[in-house]
Amino acid sequence: SETNNRLSVFLKTGIYRFESSNAVFIDPVRVLNQSYTQFKVSPTAYYSRLFDSKKSTEEEPRVSKNSRKRKRKERKSHTLNEKERIADQRHKDSRDLLLKAHEALMGATDLLAIIRKLRSGEEESKESLLPSVEQSFVELGSVWQAPLYEITLNLHQEDQPTQSRGSLLVENCDQRVIPVFNNLVINETSSDAEAEFLNNKYVIPKESCFYMSDLRQIHNMIPAESDCGFNLIVVDPPWENSSAHQKMKYPTLPSRYFLSLPIKQLTHAEGALVALWVTNREKLRDFVLNELFPKWGVNYEATLYWLKVKADGSLINELDLFHHRPYECLLLGYCGEKAVDSECLPRLTCMPDDQVFISVPGDYSRKPPVGELLQEYVPGFMPARCIELFAREMMAGWASWGNEPLHFQDARYFSGN
Ligand code: SAM
Numbered sequence: 228s229e230t231n232n233r234l235s236v237f238l239k240t241g242i243y244r245f246e247s248s249n250a251v252f253i254d255p256v257r258v259l260n261q262s263y264t265q266f267k268v269s270p271t272a273y274y275s276r277l278f279d280s281k282k283s284t285e286e287e288p289r290v291s292k293n294s295r296k297r298k299r300k301e302r303k304s305h306t307l308n309e310k311e312r313i314a315d316q317r318h319k320d321s322r323d324l325l326l327k328a329h330e331a332l333m334g335a336t337d338l339l340a341i342i343r344k345l346r347s348g349e350e351e352s353k354e355s356l357l358p359s360v361e362q363s364f365v366e367l368g369s370v371w372q373a374p375l376y377e378i379t380l381n382l383h384q385e386d387q388p389t390q391s392r393g394s395l396l397v398e399n400c401d402q403r404v405i406p407v408f409n410n411l412v413i414n415e416t417s418s419d420a421e422a423e424f425l426n427n428k429y430v431i432p433k434e435s436c437f438y439m440s441d442l443r444q445i446h447n448m449i450p451a452e453s454d455c456g457f458n459l460i461v462v463d464p465p466w467e468n469s470s471a472h473q474k475m476k477y478p479t480l481p482s483r484y485f486l487s488l489p490i491k492q493l494t495h496a497e498g499a500l501v502a503l504w505v506t507n508r509e510k511l512r513d514f515v516l517n518e519l520f521p522k523w524g525v526n527y528e529a530t531l532y533w534l535k536v537k538a539d540g541s542l543i544n545e546l547d548l549f550h551h552r553p554y555e556c557l558l559l560g561y562c563g564e565k566a567v568d569s570e571c572l573p574r575l576t577c578m579p580d581d582q583v584f585i586s587v588p589g590d591y592s593r594k595p596p597v598g599e600l601l602q603e604y605v606p607g608f609m610p611a612r613c614i615e616l617f618a619r620e621m622m623a624g625w626a627s628w629g630n631e632p633l634h635f636q637d638a639r640y641f642s643g644n
Contacts, residue, residue, distance in 0.1 A: 234337055242599065243338055249579065250328035250534075252338060253586045254345055255595045262432035262623035264418045266641045273589045273640065274346040278538045311549075314509035318552070325534055325546060325554060328583035332540055339540050345587065346538065361639075362427055364439060364631040365478060368408045378407040379423040380431065382416050407633075409440045409447070428638035432623045437632040442484065448614070448628050449492040456495035457626070458611040459601060460562070462488070463504040463594055465617060466511060476591050477631070482514055490523035490562055493614065497607030498563030501525045504594060507552050515558055525560035529580040532556060533595065535588050543588070557597065561606065578604050593635070596622060 229246070237243040241257025259268045307315055332338070367376060384399035405412060407424055413436040414420040420431040431437075438448055450456050465479040490501060501523070505511050520527055534554045535543045542553040559578060586595045598613055605611040610624060618627035620635035 230337060234341070237338065237341070243335075245331040245335065248328065248331040249324065249581045250331045250583045250585060251600060252332060252342075253584055253595050255586060255589060256345070258596045258599060259622065262435070262621070263430070264433055266419050266430045269640055269642045270346050274538075274587060275590060277543065277587050278346040310509045314507070317509070318547075321532065322546065324581050325532060325583060328534060328585060329542065332536065332585055342540060342587065343538055361637065362425060364633060368439060368441065368630055373408045374406060376407045376424070377404050378412060379404050380412065380414070381421045382414060383418045383420065384416070407439060409444055411436055411438050424633070429633050429636040430638060430641050431636060432621050434623050435621045435625055435627070437618075437621055437627040439630060439632055440628070441630055442480070445616075445628065446489060448626070449489055453494075453496040456499070456612070457493050457614045458495045458497060458499050458607040459502070459598065459605045459613040460490060460493060460499050460616065461502045461598065461613070462616040466506055468506060482511070482519075485519060486522050488523065488616065490525065494562045495607050495612060496563070498561060500601060500605045501560050501562050502597065502601060503558045505556050505558055507555065520560055523562060525562045527558065527560045529559045529578045530556050531559060532583045534583050534585045536585055538587055559604070563606075593619070598622065598625070
């Protein structure tokens, strides 16, 4: 039947498209696993937060402690200032859309049964349970010794496996020891590579690369020829916010720093789709649409919504909580003249403004992989050249730039085969 078909596509790809709806459910673990040939992303490690009912999350307002604060806010809601009123109106405008998407999820009982078991989907490996100490790349990259740090890449050679005396396959391994910071580290092979750095192990997906540096070195990602530029640019900046929890997780930067990101120079001659994650602050949205996108040469096209649910399908917060919305937005636009007004547009699906994708969040601030869902809007030739800025992980076919792109590549987030 139609439902069975959707479910089997979901089990294979991690993407479930609801019937006659603008909504999609994503299982990031399944989507990410398409990047790997030997290793598997560990569902237990990915879904470390919202499956455990004992652990509270920073998104969940702790009702008892915060009730007084909330009362104050409720009172305040009668006298919203200008910006807050606009934000409130925007929320009301998207409310129906989000509710409809959520209804579609709650109506898909077969899917819900699978979602409940997403975390225990695969067997636990020893490796993902290893209490290895997480490396702070941000710290290491900022000390004077940074240029001295090296990573060891173990690449599997792909030339026809040699047949040694009859039938045994001999696997060739190519080991490279290269600087880990301010250096483009590439796995051009079509299998996963294993890497070692300061006693930790990392998994590097096939056909991927990373450049680990501070914002000041991002110009090193600018291609020499514009037809070596990127067709899809995903950006998740370290926006400042007031959460103390956030401050422990990674450093943030004032918004004006992002004005200097060389988006135009990174864009392919055929143009690029730019996807920017924003928080729910109206001031930020204003800044992006009136200053940042114009400075980058990006024409705004549409907003996509990421709706966050728990393992039972319920929203992680009430939809109307002013400061804890259970959704975030991805702002989309095109960069490069060709993308905007040329012959390559007809291939592109017209970008809808009402798409909702739903998932169970992983670690703090970790975004679901949306590359696959955006492909149909990406200008230029296929396969698209893709880059993620401020990345904390890697994907096949992508370049990852940021000050900790290896963060979620630590072997602790994987199970072996
Ligand atoms: N999209 C990522 C994910 O899904 O896991 C989260 C990105 S997080 C919002 C922002 C990232 O920017 C953090 O990894 C942070 O360390 C990094 N960052 C902060 N300051 C930076 C700087 N000056 N240069 C480069 N990266 C920086």
